[in-house]
Amino acid sequence: MDNLLPKNITNTIDHWIQKFPQGKQRSAIIAALHAVQHHNNGFLTNDLLNQVAEYINIPKMNVYEVATFYSMFQTQPVGKHEIAVCNNISCMLRGSDEIISHIENKLNISLGESTSDDNIFLKKEEECLAACTGAPMMMVDHVYIENLTIEKVDEVLERLKKNND
Amino acid sequence: MTEINKVIFSNHEDAASASIEKYISSGGYSAWKKIIQSSDQTKAREYIINEVKASGLRGRGGAGFPTGKKWSFMPNSGKQQYIVCNSDESEPGTCHDREILQRNPHALIEGMAIGGFAINATVGYNYVRGEFIGDCYPQIEKSLEEAYEYGLLGKNILSSSINFDLYNYLGAGAYICGEETGLLESLEGKQGKPRFKPPFPANYGLYGAPTTVNNTQTLATIPKIIEKGAEWYSSMGTEKSPGTIIFSVSGHINKPGNYELPLGISFNELMDISGGIIDGKKLKAVIPGGSSTKVLPADIISKCTMDYESLEEAGSALGTGAVVVMAEGTCMVEMLKRISRFYYAESCGQCTPCREGTGWLYRILLRITEGRGQETDINLLIDVANRIEGNTICAFGDASAWPVQSFLHHYFEEFEFMIKNKGKSKAA
Ligand SMILES: Cc1cc2nc3c(=O)[nH]c(=O)nc-3n(C[C@H](O)[C@H](O)[C@H](O)COP(=O)(O)O)c2cc1C
Ligand code: SF4
């Protein structure tokens, strides 16, 4: 199998491997998967997992286990932009349920689904995202947006729609 | 009026507080430099551990274990030892570590260097939760680079014989990686499944080597304790709970925020500082230390002071200092259902009571809120929670049981009402 990982990704993986002692390159799996997933528009494929395993030089199984355990890794195709609305306790008390319903209605999808044009993925977030004093909040392509209002959410959705290329 | 932001947030007024110049100009890295210049390293180690013990600092990661004591468990094995910072911050309601990483990253870096020196660890890892990748991770990475540029980290620091290398690490979303042995597994590039204990990390930690895991806030407190002394630190707070802690106040409150305050401040004053309950409403209940601590009704919490002893006496715990405020009208059944869904989703699945029990709890609560509850469900909830508590590898199991036990203890009639009235909330 040809290793198809682009140079900037292998550079990132190399940068991570040197953080760990000799022979402990397995510690770089998570960082490698972050880099690969980002490069692949937000999700991982078996092919990519295999390439990571090969590049880091560890059994494929080790990479599969990690890819399926952590909630930030998507092993099914999803939309390009990711929205994760926190609905843990502090956000729930400040109206996160209404924010989620609003987004579901606007995009005509449910939590866990992507829009039909594959532009937006509405993640089913179970964790508190550690911005509870700015509740309600959401994470859009890894950027925290706090103290949400319906207007603020609409602005973000508009921006993401325009950003669909 | 109680003074706020005296230790970790002492530079908080300054918008550029994260910069290394600002940190140094307010005394930052002076403790680390003094240690580096000490003529007797063994004595310097003893001195640090004794000061931290005398300061009364307890771990802010939730369990409140005395930090100096924890450090004294570390051997001098002659092999590579590690210090690991737990910046996985994921206990629902808690968000002060994020603010430390954003606003005072150098206090954490200096704290890790001092701690690493004290426990014979020349390598440190700062495990940052994955979701911070585009948020505060870039800041802590930049700060780390600065510290290297200033020659404060690395090999033969400031021409001494002292080495300390520090690396940031990123997780990828899993609450259980906050549990310290789950965190170490994750740092090794595995699934974050907690280990059986003993052996404890001080004997068998990262890559099987002696390791200490401390929370971000704990470590960021260290530089000021060494710089200004244990006596100065413990002059704040109470005799049994000395020092300061950052409260994350969230929920139905006018000025939600992170407030660093002396331990032992009254709950009522904390509410005043955070602007009081929204819309002039009455307080109903408080979860005082993150979702894993037991809920307390208004009449009980109003008599408490915010320290380890008072909250324990009241039947709960200080936990992470995440104070989640609920006003009158909040449905406690819905609240508990949300908490239980979280534990169900986040169980790592290793222990049967936790894996199966959290699912049971959530499904029973779901059917109660959907109007399909049965009279026997309340006893069933208590029974399932009791079977999880104390029967699991890690404290996650207890953390999933305590909310159920405490919500039912204090708000029994709301659950009863909803079951009888086919899903109608008593609170609304
Ligand atoms: C389920 C679970 C989640 C935890 N999450 C965190 C966390 O996010 N951050 C943290 O510092 N400690 C967390 N802890 C506590 C750690 O296991 C550990 O006690 C702590 O990091 C030790 O640091 P300290 O002594 O400075 O408090 C968690 C514990 C459990 C059981
Ligand atoms: S108690 Fe739960 S989270 Fe902890 S090890 Fe067991 S199954 Fe995993």
Ligand code: FES
């Ligand atoms: S509860 Fe939403 S960020 Fe913590």
